[in-house]
Amino acid sequence: MALIIEAKGLTKRFGKTQALDGLDLTAESGQVVALLGPNGAGKTTFIRTVATLLRPDSGQLRVDGHDVRREAPAVRRSIGLAGQFAAIEPAMTGRENLELVARLFGQKRKDAKANASSVLDSLGLADAGDRLVRTYSGGMRRRLDLGASLVGAPKLLLLDEPTTGLDPRSRIGLWDAIRELVKQGTDVLLTTQYLDEADNLASHIVIIDHGRVVAAGTPAELKRRIGGKVIEVHVRHDDDVAQVARVLQGFDHRDIRIDDATRQVSVSVDSAGPVLMNALRAVEDAGVDVEDVALRQPKLDEVFLTLTGRPDAEAELDAVAS
Amino acid sequence: MAVVTAPIPSTTSIGTSTLQIARRAILRYMRTPQMIVLGTIQGAMFLLIFRYVFGGAIQIEGGISYVDFLVPGFITTGVLFSGMSAATVVAEDLEQGFVDRLRSLPVPRVSFLTGRALADTVWNAWGLIVTAAIGFAVGFRIHGSVAEALAALGLCVVFGFAFEWLFILLGLIAGTPQAAQGMALLVFPFTFISSAYVPVASMPGWLQGFASHQPITYMVNAVRALTQGPAAEALIGHSTGYLVTGALLWSLGLVVVFAPLAALRYRRS
16 A cells, blocks of 8 residues: 555654654555544644645655655645635635636646536535635535645645534534545545544544654544443432442443542443443442433543543542542 | 655746736735725825815925825825735735645745735726826826826836835734734834925924935825926926936835845745
8 A cells, every 4th residue: 555644753843842742654545544632732733744834843754755845846736735724715706716726736727617616516515606705604615625625636635623613514514525535535634623523534543642643543443442432420419429430430441530520420331232221220229319321422531541541540539439 | 565756746837826816816805895995985085185174284385286296195105005905915814824725735935925916016006096086086187298197107006016025024924914904004104204295395304304215205206206297306306317216226125125025934934
């Protein structure tokens, strides 16, 4: 398999902040790679480095076989970038925006027109194509921005938090559009703060924090490591928190989290079905007054907690028990 | 597997990218009618106030009427006022991601600046024509040849182009569009401490030194001499050729200083 991205020991510093701190990452052609991490983890810095907007301080980075420092123009021919802001012109129509980018890509007027039309069609914007972008909804703007990054037929699509700030429906619409592109053979590197987004779109997830890779693998592999689901039990009385924690510890996959203030206890479990039933039965047997029970995806901070092993769940439990 | 490196493809030509970027900028102006209407009304209001409110109190020597004195100053400084928007727009392009998109495309870096400068020059030329028309409507007349009057308009386009680089630079360093607008407004006092609206001779001595040698005064005087002929030359005390040369030298100086600074700043942003 050809490597579309090869990063070795990449560093980048802004003043006192070490945004990238020896980041290693390889992505094969044919993959959708999600870069998952909290704010300030270095996701955007990395994607901007891949897009040749930033020069790394040290380390190596090749995109589609081209060195980002020495062969930046070649890299720019291989990539399409869509950012956190929809970088499209509100005073132009959707079609004009796409034609502009296509022309800047060096396409002849005729080709630019044809490509703009086919991108509008494929993103479901054909009807809105001749309206000024200032009349578009937020979701349509993002889709058009995605289209602008596609009109040059890039090998690698770079999406920096493509759905941040979108309502759930537009978000799913954009996911569908991205999936459709992947089917047509475009490689994608996207950054996200949302676990479900990475899970939904990516074939390979790279979790980064403080400019380094914390964990990487397929969604299934990572789930095995972090526990697939979280059971959350919310009790009515303060006194019951410790008892529920003790009962649920038997079902604990890796760690247990106790929040006294909201009277919640949550545990990560591998597979939800039978474990959930058993856990609920055990809680009921203990005679605890339960207010609410939930089964949910782990949140990003819980994933980090599990992967980096801090803070210590045992110590927390002891503190509650004593 | 060995990575095969394709030969580096050429970047899109500077001509195409400049034209495309300029086209976007002009469409943006044209399709924001509030800007056009508001800009025109502001300009007209300003001109009317000077012409009819202050005008009566300002005496010009040498038999030139105040409206003939004022309108050349007004047209010339109008180029600066319409040019100021460049700073805001550049800051917006930086903030809203257009510059990022551009820099991820295989276009020459400098085409953002050349496209911008081209669009604003066209925009300035349009503004000049509108201002001149309003000037004629309130009684301004040329007292030289038509060719000289056209040369005066051409000079104003050159001045606009020269100041454009200063405004681009301000837009690049401002950080936010609001800050860019604020910084661009700093040229305001410079237009007043010049021969644009009142004769420099009426200012206190300590101000005259600056007022009579700064670029805007040279530019205004050149336009005044081209449109008003010998009477203006006599008033200013220099020949038309001298004034035009001085104005062009100042324009060249502005471009030589600010265009490289803008290009340098754009590279680093």
